Amino acid sequence: MRTHRIRRILAAGVVAAATGSVLLTVPAQAEEPDTPSPVAPRMTQGLDKDAREGTPAEAARAHLEEHQDTYRVPVEDLATQRTTKSGDQSSVRFRQKHRGVPVFGAQYAVQTEAAGDGRQRVTSATGTLFPELTVSTIPEVTEPNARQRMYSLDRAVAGVVGATTEAHGLTVLPGSDGGRLTWHFTVRGAAADGSPVRQEVFIDAHIGGIALSYNNIDAAGAAPAQGTGVKVDGGEERIAVNEEADGSYTLVDSSRAMYEVSGGQIRTYDAARKNYLDVAYGPVTEDVRVVSSPDDRFDGSATSSGAVDAHVNAGKVYEYFKNEIGRDGIDGKGGTVHSVVNVSAGGNDYANAFWDGTKMVYGHMDGVPLSVGLDVVGHEMTHGVTEHSAGLVYLNQSGALNEAISDYFGNAMETADKGVAMSDPTSGLGRRVPVQRREAARGVRAA
Structure with missing residues (x-):
């Protein structure tokens, strides 16, 4: 999970924890927050014995409502964001609101499994909810005044070159004091040294002070570098990596055009055989680490896990969309591309790969990581593009x-990379993963 350097502007107030989305209240001048706000359970399992009627979203909402004594947040404060499916399993994501205002970092995902006859069994729920919010959501400072105060008070944005400001409206920052109502702005541009800035600033909507300000670009202590990656087929390839402050190297690519615009990177993680259900859905968690090496050569486990291939292929897919389609990344806004490799199914090979709504997840088939196939990687990343653009529901004709769109683009990327003409009779065949394996791996996939 990303670590942000947080600037403390006011002596009192709410700041974001450097890990995760929990917000904390700390004493004046404190460097590290240490007292978490009250939150609902981060994970629950086994609360429901019987299956529930309805869609996954209906079953998930009924589950949350029935167990409000556990989650401690009224179900009417939870807005359904989206549902992603993987075979019989679904994940329904909710966003907490306080009196209609979004709560920063407050999301919950409820996992369900089809039980037949139109019924769903709730298997688990994970995330962060804040049950003790009491702050008034009526602002006393207008949004234009908040923007003006931001530029006069926050030195981090006052010196930004070519600054552009995006307003996100009201946001509640949770805290043990009942929370703070804020106006949220994003300031993009460049620092005096030329490094990219994407400053997230929250102005207190009641008193006008800065409640929270941090640079949402994960570049502190790291520098773009070049390394060597050994792929599963034994080939070596120069790859873009980061050199960390401690002298180690990570599979973090900051060389793409999106980095200068939005801080977007290509980041590759090793799940170390964690069960795919523990990894899928939502942001990459702290226990799933970005792939690292003591020097600039990535081989050994970085090869066998499929991390090097995933890193290389994600870069190729990014460039294909950028150069051929004119699209900057999966979300079209230069957002970071996350790939998690080396997941398992109960300790055994997980013969699948899928887009889970936020990232790519790859398993192995017969010991071979599925990320070796550019057409597979292109296929999964295209599912993300479709979700962020056409939004085709993964059901019936739209599904x-x-x-089909993912199949087409995955194959087009593979043939383009190999220099095979589309008129060639073999252009429709997968080249990294045999066709029958590729199709088998697509038997279960998130939209």
């Missing part, structure tokens, strides 16, 4: 179109 078939969703899948």
Whole structure:
């Protein structure tokens, strides 16, 4: 999970923890927050014995409502964001609101499994909810005044070159004091040394002070570098990596055009055989580490896990969309591309790969990581592009179109990379992963 350097402007107030989304209240001048706000359970399992009627979203909402004594947040404060499916399993994501205002970092995902006859069994729920919010959501400072105060008070944005400001409206920052109502702005541009800035600033909507300000670009202590990656087929390839402050190297690519615009990177993680259900859905968690090496050569486990291939292929897919389609990344806004490799199914090979709504997840088939196939990687990343653009529901005809679009682009990327003409009779065949394996691996996939 990303670590942000947080600037403390006011002596009192709410700041974001450097790890995760929990917000904390700390004493004046404190460097590290240490007292978490009250939160609902981060994970629950086994609360429901019987399956529930309805869609996954209906079953998930009924589950949350029935167990409000556990989650401690009224179900009417939870807005359904989206549902992603993987075969019989679904994940329904909710965003907490306080009196209609979004709560910073407050999301919950409820996992369900089809039980037949239109019924769903809730298997688990994970995330962060804040049950003790009491702050008034009526602002006393207008948004234009808050923007003006931001530029006069926050030195981090006052010196930004070519600054552009995006307003996100009201946001509640949770804290043990009942929370703070804020106006949220994003300031983009460059620092005096030329490094990219994407400053997230929250102005207190009641008193006008800065409640929270941090640079949302993960570049502190790291520098773009070049390394060597050994792929599963034994080939070596120069790859873009980061050199960390301690002298180690990570599979973090800051060389793409999106980095200068939005701080977007290509980041590759090793799940170390964690169960795919523990990894899928939502941001990459702290226990899933970005792939690292003591020097600039990535081989050994970085090869066998499929991390090097995933890193290389994600870069190729990014460039294909950028150069051929004119699209900056999966979300079209230069957002970071996350790939998690080396997941398992109960300790055994997980013969699948899928887009889970936020990232790519890859398993192995017969010991071979599925990230070796550029057409597989292109297929999964295209599912993300479709979700962020056409939004085709992964069901019936729209689901078939969703899948067909990913098939087309995955294959087009593979043939383009190999220099095979589309008129060649073999252009429709997968080249890294045999066709029958590729199709088998697509038997279960998130939209």
